[in-house]
Amino acid sequence: MVANEAEILGSVAKNGFYDIDVDPTLDLFAEINRLKKEKNAVILAHYYQEPDIQDIADYIGDSLGLAQAAAKTDAKMIVFAGVHFMAETAKILNPDKKVLLPDLNAGCSLSDSCPPELFARFKAKYPDHIVISYINCSAGIKALSDIICTSGNASQIVNSLPQDQKIIFAPDKNLGAYINKQSGREMVLWNGACMVHEIFSLEKITRLKERHPNAKFIAHPECEEAVLALADYIGSTTQLLKYTEQSDLNEFIVATETGILHQMQKASPDKTFIPAPPDNACACNDCPHMKRNTLEKLYLCMKYEQPEIIMDETLRLAAKKPIDRMMDLSRQFGLI
Numbered sequence: 467m468v469a470n471e472a473e474i475l476g477s478v479a480k481n482g483f484y485d486i487d488v489d490p491t492l493d494l495f496a497e498i499n500r501l502k503k504e505k506n507a508v509i510l511a512h513y514y515q516e517p518d519i520q521d522i523a524d525y526i527g528d529s530l531g532l533a534q535a536a537a538k539t540d541a542k543m544i545v546f547a548g549v550h551f552m553a554e555t556a557k558i559l560n561p562d563k564k565v566l567l568p569d570l571n572a573g574c575s576l577s578d579s580c581p582p583e584l585f586a587r588f589k590a591k592y593p594d595h596i597v598i599s600y601i602n603c604s605a606g607i608k609a610l611s612d613i614i615c616t617s618g619n620a621s622q623i624v625n626s627l628p629q630d631q632k633i634i635f636a637p638d639k640n641l642g643a644y645i646n647k648q649s650g651r652e653m654v655l656w657n658g659a660c661m662v663h664e665i666f667s668l669e670k671i672t673r674l675k676e677r678h679p680n681a682k683f684i685a686h687p688e689c690e691e692a693v694l695a696l697a698d699y700i701g702s703t704t705q706l707l708k709y710t711e712q713s714d715l716n717e718f719i720v721a722t723e724t725g726i727l728h729q730m731q732k733a734s735p736d737k738t739f740i741p742a743p744p745d746n747a748c749a750c751n752d753c754p755h756m757k758r759n760t761l762e763k764l765y766l767c768m769k770y771e772q773p774e775i776i777m778d779e780t781l782r783l784a785a786k787k788p789i790d791r792m793m794d795l796s797r798q799f800g801l802i
């Protein structure tokens with residue numbers, strides 16, 4: 467069936483993605499690779515995407531790596547296999563390129579926990595503070611920020627500022643509290659959190675550690691303080707991956723989204739990776755927003771070039787400034 471433009475746009479507006487059945491006999495890997503060449507497209511995928519999407523991506527990374535890859539690419543089209551704020555960041559950095567997101571509804575509970583109107587009022591209460599925002603936020607929040615950071619560079623960015631500089635940190639209170647503890651600062655924290663990293667079960671992790679006494683427990687700093695207190699190593703997704711690659715040990719309990727286990731297992735096939743269990747009936751912890759993207763949606767969005775990220779230019783320019791500042795600082799620290 468050949469779709470017309472009105473039908474595609476109508477379906478995307480209604481569902482957030484182009485909702486048609488894909489022929490199950492189609493070799494989606496071959497088709498996506500063909501479309502990549504035909505359209506001069508690059509696929510950037512976050513570590514939390516399903517394994518098939520990671521395997522077909524041109525670049526896999528965490529927020530910092532993906533922002534950097536988006537800034538560097540010379541492809542005409544960026545297909546972002548991640549969530550909305552990530553594709554939006556790619557568009558902020560590449561206004562002349564077509565940026566696609568397989569499912570527009572792939573949001574983020576952390577980003578949603580910080581609406582720009584409320585944050586603007588919060589910020590107004592602290593006129594002598596500068597705003598450092600974690601990249602997991604909307605363009606509206608970025609535009610209200612002075613510097614953006616990721617979990618891979620947050621500590622260095624905060625520590626690069628004079629000790630008496632007053633700071634608001636948004637939107638993740640757990641990452642903010644972790645940096646406060648590390649740096650001895652008292653940044654004012656916005657009360658936001660990630661639904662995936664907030665629901666790890668302390669009890670189940672403790673039991674798991676007892677059953678696997680030789681395993682190292684590694685955690686992302688978006689986890690709650692009590693979970694981080696149990697961790698042998700704390701780091702961004704990329705740092706956790708590197709840690710497991712470089713370690714002489716063979717067993718790891720991993721407290722972050724389970725998608726990263728695919729890369730850990732690929733990099734260290736003889737090691738054992740156990741997902742830290744959440745406080746519900748599931749054995750592992752998937753981000754429902756990240757997992758909205760499927761290989762079928764990726765294929766359809768490349769074929770029909772929808773859904774596309776469209777941004778207001780004034781907002782884009784305001785949101786770009788603090789990202790540029792992060793990139794400059796990351797270069798100074800030798801992180802990129």
Ligand code: SF4
Pocket residue numbers: 514549573574575576577602660661662663723753754755756
């Ligand atoms: S894992 Fe958390 S921070 Fe990342 S996209 Fe999902 S909800 Fe947002």
